[in-house]
Amino acid sequence: MRARFGRAALCALLVVPIGCAQLERRRTEEVRRVADEVGQRTALVFPPKWAELGAHEPSPQAQALLADGLDDDEAIRVALLENRSIRAAFERLGVAAYDRVRAGLIANPLFSATVLLQDPFPDVELGVSQPLVDLFRRSLRMDLADVELDVARAAVLEHLVRVSSHVREATLACRAQLERARLAQETALAAREAEGLTIALHKAGNVTDLELSTRRRARALADLDSLEAQALVVERREDLLALLGLSNDPGFELTTRLELDQLPAAPAADLESRVLENSLGLAQLEARLRGAQARAGLPRSFNVLGNNSAVGIGAGKDDVVGSWGVGPILSVPIPIFDTGASMQSAARAEALAWLAERDGLVRDLASTTRRLAARQASLSERAALARSELLSLTRRVVIETLQQYNSMQIGAFDVLHERELELKHSRMALDLWEDAWRARIDLDQLRLGARPETHRPSRSMGG
Amino acid sequence: MSITGSTQRKVTMNSNRRQLLMAGSAVLSAGALARQSNTNATPAHNRTLSRDTDLAGLTPGQPGVDYRPVVTPNGAALPFKVIDGVKVFHLVAEEVDHEFARGLRAHCYGFNGRVHGPTIEALEGDRVRIYVTNRLKVPTSVHWHGILLPNGMDGVGGLTQRPIEPGETFRYEFPLLQHGTYMYHSHHDEMAQMAMGLMGLFVIHPRYPQGPRPDREYAFLLSEWKITVGSRRPDPNEMGDFNVLTLNARTAPGTEAIVARVGERVRLRIGNLSGMSHHPIHLHGHTFEVVATDGGTLPDTARWPEVTALVPTGSTRDFEFVADNPGDWPLHCHMTHHVMTQMGHGLPILDGVDPTLFDAALERAVPAYASMGAASGDGMSGHGQDADEAPAMSPPNSLAMVGMRGPFGFVTMGGMFTVLKVRGSLPEGRDVGWYQHPEGTVSMRADPKDLARDGIEL
Ligand SMILES: [Cu+2]
Numbered sequence: 001m002r003a004r005f006g007r008a009a010l011c012a013l014l015v016v017p018i019g020c021a022q023l024e025r026r027r028t029e030e031v032r033r034v035a036d037e038v039g040q041r042t043a044l045v046f047p048p049k050w051a052e053l054g055a056h057e058p059s060p061q062a063q064a065l066l067a068d069g070l071d072d073d074e075a076i077r078v079a080l081l082e083n084r085s086i087r088a089a090f091e092r093l094g095v096a097a098y099d100r101v102r103a104g105l106i107a108n109p110l111f112s113a114t115v116l117l118q119d120p121f122p123d124v125e126l127g128v129s130q131p132l133v134d135l136f137r138r139s140l141r142m143d144l145a146d147v148e149l150d151v152a153r154a155a156v157l158e159h160l161v162r163v164s165s166h167v168r169e170a171t172l173a174c175r176a177q178l179e180r181a182r183l184a185q186e187t188a189l190a191a192r193e194a195e196g197l198t199i200a201l202h203k204a205g206n207v208t209d210l211e212l213s214t215r216r217r218a219r220a221l222a223d224l225d226s227l228e229a230q231a232l233v234v235e236r237r238e239d240l241l242a243l244l245g246l247s248n249d250p251g252f253e254l255t256t257r258l259e260l261d262q263l264p265a266a267p268a269a270d271l272e273s274r275v276l277e278n279s280l281g282l283a284q285l286e287a288r289l290r291g292a293q294a295r296a297g298l299p300r301s302f303n304v305l306g307n308n309s310a311v312g313i314g315a316g317k318d319d320v321v322g323s324w325g326v327g328p329i330l331s332v333p334i335p336i337f338d339t340g341a342s343m344q345s346a347a348r349a350e351a352l353a354w355l356a357e358r359d360g361l362v363r364d365l366a367s368t369t370r371r372l373a374a375r376q377a378s379l380s381e382r383a384a385l386a387r388s389e390l391l392s393l394t395r396r397v398v399i400e401t402l403q404q405y406n407s408m409q410i411g412a413f414d415v416l417h418e419r420e421l422e423l424k425h426s427r428m429a430l431d432l433w434e435d436a437w438r439a440r441i442d443l444d445q446l447r448l449g450a451r452p453e454t455h456r457p458s459r460s461m462g463g
Numbered sequence: 464m465s466i467t468g469s470t471q472r473k474v475t476m477n478s479n480r481r482q483l484l485m486a487g488s489a490v491l492s493a494g495a496l497a498r499q500s501n502t503n504a505t506p507a508h509n510r511t512l513s514r515d516t517d518l519a520g521l522t523p524g525q526p527g528v529d530y531r532p533v534v535t536p537n538g539a540a541l542p543f544k545v546i547d548g549v550k551v552f553h554l555v556a557e558e559v560d561h562e563f564a565r566g567l568r569a570h571c572y573g574f575n576g577r578v579h580g581p582t583i584e585a586l587e588g589d590r591v592r593i594y595v596t597n598r599l600k601v602p603t604s605v606h607w608h609g610i611l612l613p614n615g616m617d618g619v620g621g622l623t624q625r626p627i628e629p630g631e632t633f634r635y636e637f638p639l640l641q642h643g644t645y646m647y648h649s650h651h652d653e654m655a656q657m658a659m660g661l662m663g664l665f666v667i668h669p670r671y672p673q674g675p676r677p678d679r680e681y682a683f684l685l686s687e688w689k690i691t692v693g694s695r696r697p698d699p700n701e702m703g704d705f706n707v708l709t710l711n712a713r714t715a716p717g718t719e720a721i722v723a724r725v726g727e728r729v730r731l732r733i734g735n736l737s738g739m740s741h742h743p744i745h746l747h748g749h750t751f752e753v754v755a756t757d758g759g760t761l762p763d764t765a766r767w768p769e770v771t772a773l774v775p776t777g778s779t780r781d782f783e784f785v786a787d788n789p790g791d792w793p794l795h796c797h798m799t800h801h802v803m804t805q806m807g808h809g810l811p812i813l814d815g816v817d818p819t820l821f822d823a824a825l826e827r828a829v830p831a832y833a834s835m836g837a838a839s840g841d842g843m844s845g846h847g848q849d850a851d852e853a854p855a856m857s858p859p860n861s862l863a864m865v866g867m868r869g870p871f872g873f874v875t876m877g878g879m880f881t882v883l884k885v886r887g888s889l890p891e892g893r894d895v896g897w898y899q900h901p902e903g904t905v906s907m908r909a910d911p912k913d914l915a916r917d918g919i920e921l
Contacts, residue, residue: 186828193824197816204815398831400693403858405825406835409692409807412821419829 023101030097030149031090034156038080041161041278041448050087056247058082069253072171075244076164082245083163089156096145096152103145107134110310121322129312129329136302140294147291151284158280158450163243165445165452169438170240171254176434177229177236179260180427184222184229187423191215191222194416222420260433261387263380264440267373271447275369276362280449285358292351296344303340308333368451372443379436386429394425509641509759511671512588518638521670523550524586530668532584533680533732536719536881537711541574541581541663549590549636552583554605556627556649556661557598563707564717564804567862569688570696571712572599572649572659578712579684580647580663587642587670593635595627602626605635606650607665608736609757609779612637620651627651642669644732644779645757646684654738658699660712662686662736677730677783681721683710685744685774685796685879687737692805693858702739704808707862708801708878715804715880716867721794722884722895723786729883730754731794734779742801742879744782745771748792749883751784771797786885791870791898796879804862804877870897 051059058066062081065074080086109130116123198215201207241249268274276282312329401418404410442452512518523545526532532540543550559573574580585591595605604626606618616637620626627633648662664682687708689701697707710718723729734757735742750768754761757779774780795802813821825832835856857863867874884895914921 190828193828197820197824200816200820201811201813204812206812206815395831398829399835400858402825402829402832402835403856403861404692404807406856407692407805407807407858407861407863408810409805411810412825413811415825415829415832 023098026101027094027097030093030153034090034093034153034160037153037157038160041157050081053084053087058246058250063250066250066252069255070171071254071256072168075171075240075254076167078244078246079163079167080160083243084245086160086163086245089159093152093156096149100142100145100149103141104138106138107131109312121317121320124317125314126316127312127314127329129310129314129331132305132309132311132330132332136305140298140302143294144291147287147294150287154280154283154287158284161280161445161448161450165441165448165450167240167243168441168444170236170243171256172258172434172437172441173236174233174240174254175256175258176430177233179430181226181229181233183423183427183430184226187420188219188222188226190416190419190423191219194413195219197412258437260430263383263433263436264376266377266380267443267447271373271443272366272369275365275446278447278449279361279365279451281451282358282361282365283449285354285361289351289354289358292347292354296347296351298344298347300340300344301335303343304333304335304338365446365451369443369446372439372446372452376436376439376443379432379439383429383432383436386425386432390425391429394422398422508762509643509755510587511642511669511673512640516588518588518590518640519548521588523548523589524668524670526584529586529670530584531676531680533582533666533682534721535582535664535682535711536721537713537717538579538664538682538684539577539581541583543585543591546592549592550585552591552593553596554580554593554647554663555596555598556603556605558600559660561660561712562717563688563690563709563712563714564862567690567707567714567717567805567860568695569690569860572656572661573712574661574663578660579686580661582664582666582682583647584666584668585639586668587639589667590638591636594632595635596632597627597629600629601656602628602651603649603656603661604633604651605647606653607635607637607645607647608777609643609645610637610665610667611640618647618650639667641759642667643755643757643759644682644734644781646734646736646779648736655699657686657736658688658701658738659697660686660688664732664734666732675728678727679721679723680730680732682732683734684712685710685733685735685737685742686712687740687801690805692807692861695860705738705740706803706805706807708740708796708804710879710881714862715795715802715877718881720791720882720884720895722886722889724889725786725789725885725887727786729784729786731782732779733774733782735774735776737776739776740798740801741773741775742796743771743773743798744780744794745797746782746784746792746794746883748788748790748885749784749786751782753780754783755779755781786883789885789887789898790900792883792885793876794881794883795876802876802878802880 049059049061051057051062057063058078059081062078065078065081070078107130109128112125112127112129114123114125195215195218198207198212202209202212237249309332310329313326314329315324315326317324398415398418401410401415405412405415445452524530526540541552541554543552545551554574555576556572556574557576559571559576559578560568561571561573561578562568571578583591583593593605595603597603602620604618604620604624607616615623616635617623618635624633643666645665645667646662647665649656662684664684666682685708687705689698689705690696690707691698692706707714713719721729731751733744747770750770751772752766752768753772754766769782772780772782800806862877866877884898886895886898889895909919
């Protein structure tokens with residue numbers, strides 16, 4: 001096939017050059033768009049001004065936040081600034097943004113030249129051709145890139161929501177573990193006092209070796225428990241630091257004071273519809289469905305054209321007469337074997353698959369919403385009951401045990417035993433309190449569009 | 464010829480008497496009286512009436528005229544009226560919210576609003592008719608403990624009568640053929656009902672007293688209770704660990720003191736209806752003789768001087784002595800756990816260990832303890848300052864384990880304890896107060912000069 005004629009200059013005009021400045025603007029626009037949406041979803045002012053990657057120190061903005069302690073919102077802001085996974089997600093958003101720009105570009109025309117050296121004249125053929133399919137499929141390509149960009153945007157948002165939620169959970173876990181460690185220390189103190197008294201009684205010959213050993217063993221157990229609780233304080237702090245993206249602990253305080261008698265409010269009545277409305281997983285599936293539907297809706301001929309079709313101009317020098325000739329070039333596949341039907345069917349099938357997944361997710365989201373709402377309600381009720389009844393009664397029991405002790409009806413060990421039970425019940429109430437707030441955080445995360453992980457372990461349920 | 468036979472013969476000849484019986488009693492018919500053969504053996508040592516005495520001809524004894532009434536400390540006498548020559552009493556068995564001492568009350572059983580029931584007092588030869596109304600929620604009966612009477616009047620539920628159902632009033636009627644210190648108590652589900660306090664004293668004065676007559680008579684009924692500290696109802700199931708030991712259902716410091724003028728002859732009539740315990744009753748500063756049991760007066764040859772005499776459960780003992788030693792003298796059971804109140808057991812032994820260790824440990828480990836104000840520093844953990852008032856740190860409705868306030872500080876006795884106050888003169892109607900010791904007669908820290916003189920090296 002020889003392309004002999006064409007107007008190369010004309011073809012060059014079709015090319016729209018895209019400068020670097022425009023590309024960067026496009027990326028910035030996308031980032032801002034996501035940031036705005038974060039703002040709408042989380043009421044956080046999100047200034048994406050990152051520090052240099054590889055820098056050891058937090059960004060000046062993060063340092064300013066860290067300087068006088070962090071409440072939960074400030075902690076999330078630090079994470080947005082410093083958490084490298086958020087940074088990576090935004091960079092991936094850049095990838096999708098650039099891809100979208102590239103999808104709008106027309107493929108470059110193809111220049112070909114052939115020279116055959118022979119007598120008397122060399123045979124010369126020159127051609128400029130433009131891939132034909134590219135012209136027809138540009139709009140589809142742009143649609144598909146839009147889909148990818150939508151998916152990427154939703155994914156970044158989902159990641160942001162998830163990290164924010166994890167930060168809240170981590171600060172909650174830090175506070176709860178501190179309290180847990182305090183209770184364990186108090187328990188160890190009671191056990192140590194009981195051991196001390198038993199040692200004195202044993203020395204006086206008033207109690208048996210067995211009583212002493214039993215008491216010492218109880219103290220050792222309490223110490224083990226307390227040491228574990230203290231180790232977990234360090235671990236929970238590290239969990240938080242990792243989420244905040246800090247490479248070392250600048251020693252900030254957590255300033256959000258959630259009182260132990262404060263419990264999450266019941267979720268709003270329209271929660272389920274809000275969850276469906278905001279779901280970022282659903283947004284991704286819907287974008288993908290849109291893409292598949294766009295592909296399935298193309299005429300079959302589009303599929304047949306393939307990448308080998310081209311139109312262009314060719315110029316050639318006749319080897320006999322030595323004169324030049326110019327003419328059009330056209331190359332198209334002949335749809336004998338592949339009529340394009342299978343590709344269309346595949347696109348339709350894919351659309352159906354996405355549709356099914358979307359439907360599944362809608363059902364799953366509704367069920368998850370109800371389950372988490374029920375969990376939060378139940379945990380809140382139990383936490384409130386533990387505080388209003390269990391703890392106040394256990395405190396009464398301690399006081400009344402002390403009265404019996406003062407009346408010399410029972411001994412100091414009975415009092416210390418009741419004290420240990422009081423601390424155990426305090427811990428039970430604390431676990432319920434923490435779980436109630438965790439359920440609330442999960443529910444908030446769900447409402448903001450990111451479905452929480454399933455099968456989350458729960459302390460109060462023996463997890 | 465037995466006294467009963469004689470009585471019955473007289474009664475059958477006495478138309479008034481017979482009319483009375485016929486009119487008033489379906490239980491005590493003339494035939495029933497004829498079956499009073501158990502009194503045939505009434506021994507001489509608990510009667511001053513001849514067997515031939517016509518009881519119907521005797522006038523009912525008048526208190527203050529025919530006999531000097533006993534004083535039941537913390538108690539009362541049951542009032543009576545005389546109807547056609549019969550002394551009529553009315554006992555009402557009911558639940559009573561009873562105070563054992565200030566700070567300790569419990570839902571008990573009693574009679575006529577009292578725990579224990581009022582003391583029934585009569586004169587040998589009196590005929591008594593006692594109505595018993597049951598206002599409890601359970602059936603009961605009343606047994607006249609130690610009194611010689613027709614079998615059907617003995618008050619044993621199920622055996623000699625059917626139980627008195629709630630709301631019913633039963634009549635008991637019998638002549639008093641003896642004198643002495645007796646008791647009455649529930650004899651139906653008696654373990655529970657006596658543990659709840661359903662009992663009282665029954666004192667029969669001799670119609671014709673012999674020997675020196677007491678100037679003062681005090682009557683005590685001993686009993687024991689289990690009232691878990693902080694609870695409000697005696698535990699009738701308790702078998703051994705009784706923690707409230709009482710004189711007339713009061714526990715020291717809730718017991719009234721008794722008084723005597725120097726030189727007076729004093730009779731203590733002491734009955735014991737404790738569930739499980741016998742009580743060796745000890746008097747300080749005097750010797751006494753047991754002059755009678757509920758079996759009768761002891762002959763002089765059977766008496767010996769005592770400072771402690773056992774009063775077994777289900778018995779009475781009459782002690783007599785001349786109060787010849789002025790002062791404040793304890794009268795108490797000598798079982799040491801019986802002069803404690805609401806004693807706890809199962810505590811670790813603290814001897815040999817610095818007791819402040821315990822308070823200090825609790826203050827460190829139990830914030831509620833520190834906030835209570837805690838340690839009293841006397842090792843009694845807050846007890847002992849004033850046993851009349853349960854400290855706020857103790858359970859409500861409970862008493863300090865031991866103790867009452869005395870002129871020299873803290874008396875470490877409670878429970879079955881009171882004080883005999885012997886004085887040269889007794890101001891009428893006034894608290895005699897604590898004994899004023901003559902100069903130099905109170906033990907105190909030894910003077911080093913005395914120690915040196917007597918060669919006591921420390
Ligand atoms: Cu005793």
